[in-house]
Amino acid sequence: MRQTLDAGDGELARAIGAGASEAAESELYRRFAPRVRLYGLRHLRNEESARDLMQQVMLLAIEKLRRGEVRDTEQIGSFILGTSRTMAIAARRKDMRRERLRDAFLAPRGFAEPEAGAALDLDRLEHCVAQLADRERSVVFQTFYAESTAATVASELGVSEGNVRVIRHRALAKLRACVLAGRQAS
Amino acid sequence: MTATCASPIADERLIDYWAGDLPVADGDAVESHLFACADCSARLETVASVTGGLGALARQGRISGIISRAMLNKLQRDGVRVRQFTLDPGETVPCAAYPGDDVVVTWLNADLAGVRSVSLRVTGPEDRVFGVLDDVAVPATATSVLWATPGAFVRSMPSTQLRLTLRSMDDAALLGEYVLEHTGLEAAGGIGG
Numbered sequence: 001m002r003q004t005l006d007a008g009d010g011e012l013a014r015a016i017g018a019g020a021s022e023a024a025e026s027e028l029y030r031r032f033a034p035r036v037r038l039y040g041l042r043h044l045r046n047e048e049s050a051r052d053l054m055q056q057v058m059l060l061a062i063e064k065l066r067r068g069e070v071r072d073t074e075q076i077g078s079f080i081l082g083t084s085r086t087m088a089i090a091a092r093r094k095d096m097r098r099e100r101l102r103d104a105f106l107a108p109r110g111f112a113e114p115e116a117g118a119a120l121d122l123d124r125l126e127h128c129v130a131q132l133a134d135r136e137r138s139v140v141f142q143t144f145y146a147e148s149t150a151a152t153v154a155s156e157l158g159v160s161e162g163n164v165r166v167i168r169h170r171a172l173a174k175l176r177a178c179v180l181a182g183r184q185a186s
Numbered sequence: 187m188t189a190t191c192a193s194p195i196a197d198e199r200l201i202d203y204w205a206g207d208l209p210v211a212d213g214d215a216v217e218s219h220l221f222a223c224a225d226c227s228a229r230l231e232t233v234a235s236v237t238g239g240l241g242a243l244a245r246q247g248r249i250s251g252i253i254s255r256a257m258l259n260k261l262q263r264d265g266v267r268v269r270q271f272t273l274d275p276g277e278t279v280p281c282a283a284y285p286g287d288d289v290v291v292t293w294l295n296a297d298l299a300g301v302r303s304v305s306l307r308v309t310g311p312e313d314r315v316f317g318v319l320d321d322v323a324v325p326a327t328a329t330s331v332l333w334a335t336p337g338a339f340v341r342s343m344p345s346t347q348l349r350l351t352l353r354s355m356d357d358a359a360l361l362g363e364y365v366l367e368h369t370g371l372e373a374a375g376g377i378g379g
Contacts, residue, residue, distance in 0.1 A: 009222075031224060032221070034227065034231060035220055035221055035227045038220070038227065038230055038231065038234055039217065039220075041234055041238075042203070042204060042206075047238075077218075077221035077222040078218065078221065078222075080221060081217055081218060081221040120235055120236070120238070120239040120242075122239060122242055122243060122246075122248075125236070125239045125240070125243060126243055126248050129240070129243065130250070133320075133321070134251055134252065134319045134320060134321060134322050135321055135322065135323065137251055138251065138252065138253070138254070138322065138323070140237075140240060141240060141244060141249065141253070141257060142254055142256065142257060143205050144204075144205065144237035144240050144241065145240055145241050145244045145257065145260060146254065146256045146257045146259075146260045147206070147260070148254075148256055149205070149206060149207055150202075150205065150207045152256075155325070156254055156256075156323065156325045157323035157325075158302050158303075158323055158324075158325070158326065159323070165198060165201075165202060165207070168201060168205065169197060169198050169201055172201055172233065172236060172237075173197070175236050176232060176233075176236055179236060179239075
């Protein structure tokens with residue numbers, strides 16, 4: 001087990017191809033599934049779709065490794081990223097179809113998304129958000145909730161895009177530090 | 187694989203990537219790095235967790251302060267129940283939040299021509315200060331300022347009169363004074379929704 005945990009990504013991929021171990025598959029999944037989920041969140045903006053993508057990509061990657069169909073096992077990360085990109089395109093189409101159906105037949109509230117921040121202490125985060133300057137709070141919500149680009153936020157606030165990026169970065173650093181401080185205190 | 191990253195992606199760049207503000211080629215390069223680097227992926231995970239939490243707070247109506255129209259549109263698209271009040275300068279409007287209202291948004295109409303940022307001061311009886319929002323930027327074309335308060339907070343308030351004073355941050359000029367005659371749920375007879 002220790003060997004599996006210490007193995008490089010390429011070694012794990014080769015071990016799976018050689019039919020060696022369930023432990024290698026578990027370790028590969030543990031390492032890459034969160035990255036695929038993040039990729040999905042970034043591109044699909046939906047936790048449910050991101051988790052579907054994660055399952056599909058990792059299953060396909062492990063199956064291809066078992067069958068020896070991954071040419072360059074040393075670049076397994078690139079292979080998983082490429083698979084994520086391809087599958088995300090199909091997932092996006094599916095999401096668009098789903099949204100069209102939702103808009104046509106159902107009230108929006110019936111399709112409330114699962115909460116992405118479930119693992120976070122939301123009460124603590126709310127407290128941390130309240131500590132931000134008004135402008136910082138406005139920028140992070142506009143960026144990460146309303147999904148406005150830096151250019152849009154900059155034009156709304158009458159500042160430069162660079163300034164928006166600085167405010168955003170500073171605000172997120174404060175939020176992270178505040179959330180961590182809350183965890184350590186509890 | 188506990189090796190630390192030899193060339194970590196800067197925090198600013200990770201945040202730009204997560205916000206969708208990198209050119210496609212730069213975003214692709216960040217993704218290639220992330221799929222080869224456990225350290226940077228873990229750092230992005232913390233960014234994603236906090237920003238996901240912001241979305242969760244918003245969807246629960248737990249937002250306070252001045253919001254943009256884009257924010258209001260997004261809240262409504264997400265099915266957040268928004269109770270809205272609109273006031274012109276000098277106007278007094280009765281208000282209350284009812285069970286099921288996730289967030290209360292008050293539109294403060296004002297002549298904002300040439301105003302870049304505003305301050306909003308909210309006071310109760312005997313000039314007791316409920317809150318002050320400073321240096322809130324307003325878009326060039328804005329004709330109103332949208333003040334959001336969580337519905338749960340408004341419901342918890344007793345009946346009271348709130349005075350809202352909107353000033354320009356550029357020259358402290360008064361843009362408008364508004365009054366909300368808030369009715370607490372008790373006084374409203376425990377409204378059932």
